[in-house]
Every structure is written in C-alpha cells, then in structure tokens.
Amino acid sequence: MKQIGKIIATEKVPTTVDEFFFWTDKELIIKPFDVVKVNHIKSSITFGVVEEISHLTDNSSFLAGYISSDFGDVNYQQYTQRIGMNYVRAKVVGNSQGIYTPVLDGSFVSLASEDDIREALGLKDIKNPLPCGYIEMYEQPDSVTIPVHFNSHFLIGPEGAHLNISGISGLASKTSYAMFLLKAIQDQYIEKSKGESVAFVLLNVKGRDLLAIDEINDELTSDDKSIYKMLDLSTIPFQNVKYFYPYSKDIVSSTYGRDVKSQMELNKAFLYKYIFEDDKESIDLLFSNVDDPNQTMESIVNYIATGQGGFNGITNWNELLNEVYEHTKAGASGKDKEITVLSWRKFYRLFRKTIEKTTIFSNSISSKPKDNETRLKEAILNIKKNDVFVIDVAKLDEETQGFVFGDVMRSIYELKLGQAYDRNEADIPSKIVIFIDELNKYASKEVPKSSPILRQLLDITERGRSLGIILFSAEQFKSDIHDRVKGNCATHAYGRTNAIEISKPDYQYVPKVYKSMLTRLKQGEYVVQNPVFRSLLNIKFPRPIYKQFKNG
C-alpha cells in the first residue's frame, strides 16, 4: 500500500504502547479516524487510528512569520516556501501478532487496505453481524468504503444491550439512525423462523416522524439504495407495522397524523384508551415528574388502587375525580388521618388537569370492529414476533406522554415476566426493543428519584438484558441523563453536538480532536462506541427508507 511517512520518536515525544507519531507530506490529505499501518518488529504490523494532525515549519516564533511577510504586509507573496512538514499522532489499536512494544523510529507508515482496516478496527469476523453503517476512509484515488457491523449480541443482548443516541436535534438525525438500526434488526430477524425473535415498540414523540414507517420514501435516490444494498439490507420499509393513536372523537385533536382513517381501514391503525377499571393502578405514572419527597402522592395512589375510603366501587374516571374532590373538602381528612387535606388538594389539582385535558381516559371501549379501539396494555400483551408498534404520543401533554410511556414499559415487563397472560411462551417475541426519543424527559438527572418512570427505566437498563427488553433511547444532551441509565447502555452513538456539551465530564475520555469533530459532524454521520470495536468509529448511514414528512 501507499507509503505516507515514517515514525518519529524523540527524546521528548517517544512512541509508546498507546500512541505513535509520524511525519507526512504537508499536502497529504488524511483525517482523524483514518487507519494507518506501521511495519513493526518480527514482520508484524501495528495499526493506528489518526487522532491529530499538526503542521510545523522552522519558524522560530510568530514574530518571524510576521517579519517574513515584509513586516506585516498582507499582500506579500513569498517566493520561497519555508521548510515544513506535517506530523500525525495516532493511537495504537492493535498489532497483527499482538506485539505491543512501541513502534520504532524510522519505521514505514502506510495507508491500510480494506482488509487491514477491518482487522485494525475489529470489524473482521464479527459474529452475528448487524449492519450499523459504513466508514469512508482516505481521499481519492485511495478511498475505501467499508460496511460496518455490530455483533447483534452486543446490541440487543444477551452479551450487551441497550443503545443510547445523543446529538442536537435536526442536525444529528437521531431518529433516523435509530430507525436505520431497527430496520436492520427487522431485516435480519424476519427471515428467521426458529430461535430468537424480536418485536418493536416505538414511541412517536414529535410530529409525524414515525407515522408512516411502512411507506416508501419517494425521495430515496438510487445512490441511497445502493448503500442499502452494499449493507445487505432490503430497500423495502418496515413490515408488520401497527399504529396506535390516542383516542379522541374527531381523531385529529389528539394526533398530528393525517392518514389515520385510511390506516384504520387497512386495519393497521388503532385508537387507544385507558379505562378506569383496568388502568387505575397506573395512576402513579401521572405524577412521575412531581416532587414527592414524603411520598404522599404515592400513598394516595395506593389508597385509591386498593379501594380504601370511598374509592371502593368506583367504575369510571369521573366518579374517581368526584370522590377525590370529596377528600379535598375541609374536615374530610377525618376519614383518614394519614393523608392531609392539603395533599388531597394537590393530587386533585394535578389529576384534574390531566384527566380533563386528554381524551384517552375513557369509560368504555367500543367493541365495534370498525372503531379499532383498544387498550394499549392489551395490545402490547398480544404483540407478535416481528411486529412493529408505533405509539403516537406527540400531541399529548407531557404528563400524559409520561403516563403512556410508563404504562407501555410496565406492560412489556409484565409480558416478559409472564405474569399477565396465558400466552404460549414460544409465541412471545424473545426480545422486545423499545425506542424512545427525548429520554431526558423521563431519565434526566433532575427527575425526582421517586419517579415511577425512572424506576422502570432503571429496571429495564439494569435487568432488561436478561429478560429480552432492550431500550433504544435518544436525547439531545447525554450529560443530562441519569448515570445509571446511560451507564448500562452497551452501545453509544454520538451525533453532532455543541461545544458546551463536549466540555462535560461525559466526554472526558474522548480525544480533543474527536471532540471538536463532534461539533462538526454532518447529517448522517455518527461516532459510535461498541464493545466489539477497538476504537471509536466515525460511521455514515443512508437516508431513511421510510416516508419522510418535511414539515413535521
């Protein structure tokens, strides 16, 4: 391969087990994340990943530079070039024979072949390969494009699980990347009839993002399609998709979706409702963002769910609201001294706000097949292999969104623990992947410790792997997220972010040049970290395969 320089080891800057330096021509185009190889002892080859590139000349000071331009004449063009060169700092990522003695001064450095790059980055012989994008390296005519694969056992279990994607909204295209991976997973599992199976539950939190994932993207160019082909992915959108919209009479008032009716006619859209009788135990989820240091809210919820006081025999949400109102009256606390009237009033205030605002809390479910009404929990408990459930919460208020998300997680937990139903074990998908955007709403560092949603999330990230519940989450700022939630994610994808974010301790281990690269990443570019890879990878992925809505 093309030789591009030689190793330099000096008294002050020696080569080490971890890194080495080499000089290159100052006009050679090379960039961070590029792989280089160095001839090492015993005919072995040491691989390095470029971290930093510096240019230097024999200019002794800035002043000499100024003087060399005729004492500050900006228009002056010098005829003689100063002697200068580039030197590159590279991180050692491996040696072909496992030799980690530092590379020697004067050793040849060259560009790596496709095969070398695979070996260097740990992309070779990956078991259970799952496409996660591709890397592009070097400039023409030496450029190479290599598909990158995760070991799916490290993404969706059993070895490692959970994915966290971070990046500023819009430019990072977090949803697109998550969907790209989910699509790859579906492609892989849909053909399998035996062994592991998978199902997906996605929450649509903004606009119409995920409300047409089974429809084709008309704007996809043949270039995009060829990338899908290179990655061994089909070019059809998601299959077996079911949409769940919040119930309201006219439908439009509770969702941004516009094709709900036609989707219902095709029997792939449903309207979900919460019925008091079956869902009263989930009320606590409504208060997950309320500071509850004395756990009074929790006690009230318990009080109601167990039918104490006047709460026995209540059959619908309105009766509940009335009964709660009774408890807010002065002197009412006589009935139960443990909970003060003030607490009841607070509960009433918060509860009424939600109940009156949203239309999903209903008295009954229509049994007419045409109405396509359902309880979310019921639907989830019946999820089948390869199913993709999209649950739309975009137009709901924040408390209700949390409520629905919490309820979804609980239902999945119940399904996987086999508590709820007499479903045949073999029919239950062995893995269920949940995708939630804006994780910061539910698992930020500011969320009260008592929040039932946070507890549920912690449970999933800490124990979900063994149960087969996998969390794909996304947020703008990773540093906001609860340490235990992000700490338990095996795979991290970093999209474009800003300078303030990269100054946070979360990014301490990221080399300085990569950090500033994070602030410049293009749309469709990610830096990924996965236990299988030997270093961070700068990958690209194609545009979404499903229908995109330009205006939300």
Added chain:
Amino acid sequence: MVLSLPVEANPETRNTELFFNNLKEKINNTPRVQKIGLKFSNILSYSSKANVDSKELKYEHLGIAAIQDEMVDSEKKIVANLTAKNLLNEDSYLLKDGSLQYKPMKTGEYKELSKIKNNYRCVIGVSKLFNPEFSKDRSGKSNAALLAKLPLYHRTPAYMFQHERENWSYLGDYKYSVWYVRIRDAKHTESPFAGIVKIEKILITENENENGLESDLIDVITANIINERNPVCYGKDSRWANHLYPVYLTELFLKSKYLSDIHFLNLF
C-alpha cells in the same frame, strides 16, 4: 572527509604520497574508526618549512589552510560538475555563500581559475559580511557612508574589480563585478550595514571584461536576490537581516553534519 598533516610527519623525504596513502589506510582500518562508520578519503600534507620566517607560525593555521584549499577545490569541482550536467543556465543560477574571489592555488585539479572560468557563467557569490570600506567612489574615497544610506531594495552601481598586478599571484588575475543591495529596511536592522548583501559575479566574455556586466542582467540578479529575502531566519540566527533563507537552510544542514571536537579527538 580529509585530514591534514605536516609533510614532516613522513620520516623519509621521499615517497610522501605513498606514505600518507598508507597512513590513510591504517587510520581507516582502526577498529574504532570503522565502528563509527567514518572513512577518510585523503590525507593532505603541508610544508611547515616554507613559512618558517613567519612569526605566527602555527601548525593548526597551516593545517586549516590546507583543508580550506581542499574545500575550495571541491567547491570548484561541484561547479564544474553542475556545469557539465547542464544544470546551470539563465533560468537557474547557482548562489554561492560568500565571495567568489578564489586565489590561485599551487595544487589541485582546478588551480587555474582562468581555465575553468567558463563554469562561472551562471554563478554569483553573495556575502552577508563585507568590509564596507572596500566600496570606493570615483575619486577613490570610501563610500561606506553612502552605502549605509542605501534605500530599501536599491542597489549600488556595479563596479568592475581586478586585483592589482603584483597581487595576482595570490589573489587571481580575473575581473569581477561587485555591487551591493539592501534587502531589509534599515529601521528594522541593528546596524546600518545589516540588511545589505554584497553580490559578485565573475566577468567571462570579452565584452564583459571590457565594459562590465550589462545593467539588465545585474537588475535581474538583484531582483531575484530581493525576492529571496523572505522567509527570514529571525530568532534563529543573529545575522537574519543579511541571511537568505536557502543559504541559511544549507548552512544548517551542513552544520548538522559536523563531528564534535570530543568525538573527533577520541577517534585516535
């Protein structure tokens, strides 16, 4: 690499060349010299008797003189080679650091400059340091004061120069053209003569020898020297104002090849 020794190092009066050749082989075969990978190509000899009347006779001066002669000789050899390979022409001149005033030598392949003068058609000498008193006006008075006031990017007129006949034997009989040019503004330099370089060119053709160098050619050469004023080696060499970057780099390279005194002394 050469060594220089007084001719008296040879105990016999005959076979000088043979003796030093043998000595050279002997030194080159010393284990220590071999180990370091050095190789002497010649041992120069000089006579200390010839100058016995000189009061300041020192062997080291004589030795250095012999080596300098060798240096000058190899310099001429290089120029001859470049010319033979047709590398020197109107578009690519050779710039020699220092003066082109070669004295005639008693030994060496290129001892007679007049025979090799043609090689110097496209060679100029540029000196950083010079004796300003040397520059004289028509009446023969020193021109140093005017030279100090030379404006930026201006040159003095070139004057034809030839050593006086009685000195030809040791300064050479050829004519050359000399002029000065200021490449740095005096307000930026530490002395009035810093920033001025002296340019020399040997006169070759009959016409040149009669009438001096053509002004056009002088201007072109001067302009090229002015263009080489940048980049500067400011901060690395105190003579930065008079230095030309390519010369500075070459000098730095050569100096980097020097053996240290201690190293050298311990060879033997």
